[in-house]
Amino acid sequence: MKKLPTLHILNGDETVKAFAEASIPGNTLVWREVLSEGPAVNTIPEKEFWEKRQEFVTNAYPGASEEDYRQKVLEELSKLEGLSAFFEVVLWFDADLMCQLNLLYLLHRLQQNPPSMISVCTPAPETNIAHLSPSKLDELFQKRQQQSAEQLNQAHDLWELYAGPDPLRLQLYLEQFKIILPHMEAALKLHVLRFPDCQTGLSYPEQALLELVNEGANTKELLLQEFWHQLPEYGFGDAQILYLLNRLQPDLIQETAHLRLSFFGDRVLEGIGAFMPKPHWLGGVKVDAHTAWCYNKSTKRLALNGNSTKRK
Known part of the structure; x- marks a missing residue:
């Protein structure tokens, strides 16, 4: 079966409007979770993982309902099962801690069943994708960074450490290994x-x-x-x-x-x-x-x- 060309995973609704104005070709998926906050536990089954996430979000943030979470998060999440239908998946995430930890999860997930090409678009630190002009977004897209197998493997390892029960293991990894994912080392040090x-x-x-x-x-x-x-x-x-x-x-x-x-x-x-x-x-x-x-x-x-x- 012929693969679809490109899927863009956008971090949050604010990015959607700016991205639409840039007219970059491809399908879009909107990521609305905030995995830097609340439980992100790798020792439980995936179904329970997302149940705990839903419970946290609906209790921690006023106005968030279970129905909103189902529609805005879980239904979008289910689309990740079909990523192999695309030739390239492009992840649009800023350099800050909150965006980088969302990116880390997605790279970890993509590593397990990768499409032909995985790329990342991240602007300079303290620059927000949602505030870029169409021409700057197109420029960022043209300079997107294709992820190597080594980078994907490291993302998987780092996610397992972030979502694991012992933060000393994450700290030790950061001290002993070179982090080859741009901006990720800074984000994880902020996490510590x-x-x-x-x-x-x-x-x-x-x-x-x-x-x-x-x-x-x-x-x-x-x-x-x-x-x-x-x-x-x-x-x-x-x-x-x-x-x-x-x-x-x-x-x-x-x-x-x-x-x-x-x-x-x-x-x-x-x-x-x-x-x-x-x-x-x-x-x-x-x-x-x-x-x-x-x-x-x-x-x-x-x-x-x-x-x-x-x-x-």
Whole structure:
């Protein structure tokens, strides 16, 4: 059977409009999941994997319903089964952490049953595909990077480590092997910074939120703007930042007329107190007060957590 020429996998609805204006030939599939947030566990069957994802998304993000998830995520996901019908699959993903972890999953999945050609279009860091002009999108397409078997194999290995239960294995891989996937090493190092600090219990993004509120971002609108401005490399949208904020309220950040740090939030920011992380997932690792790993700022590495039961 003759193969269809090209399938473009676009990251999010914002990319769709810009892509349509560029008139690049081929079919499209829209990827709407956010695998940087919530459980992404490789030790369970695939059906259960997506059930856990649906449960997380519909509980974590206001306005997300099971029906929306079925239509916007699961129905698109089912189209991945037919990728072998295409000669080339082109993945359009930005360089930030959120996009790169979505890309990592798709490369891992494509590695298992690859079409004839797999290519990636990623603009320079802090550049968003959705904001590119039609001519810039076409230029990016002409410069797309075909993925080698070695790159696909590494993507598979890295996804298994990201979605696995031991983040030290991921850290060790990053230290011992050259990462041949552009932008992926930077994204995974940012991921490691999301583990609780060994002293404060805060992840790097959570620490940033406290600092921004302390510096005067006293409304959610201001906080969102400042987070985007100071940490664009994470690629978080409103929903992801507000999900982070919710984990810190009311213990560290309180909201009356304005956002402000609580007394305990001040102490944690000063390095006097230590926060007990609320339960959440980082890939395949469940993070809570008893998590076995924390991030050591002195060594800039994950370490076994000797203080997991001593925090507030």
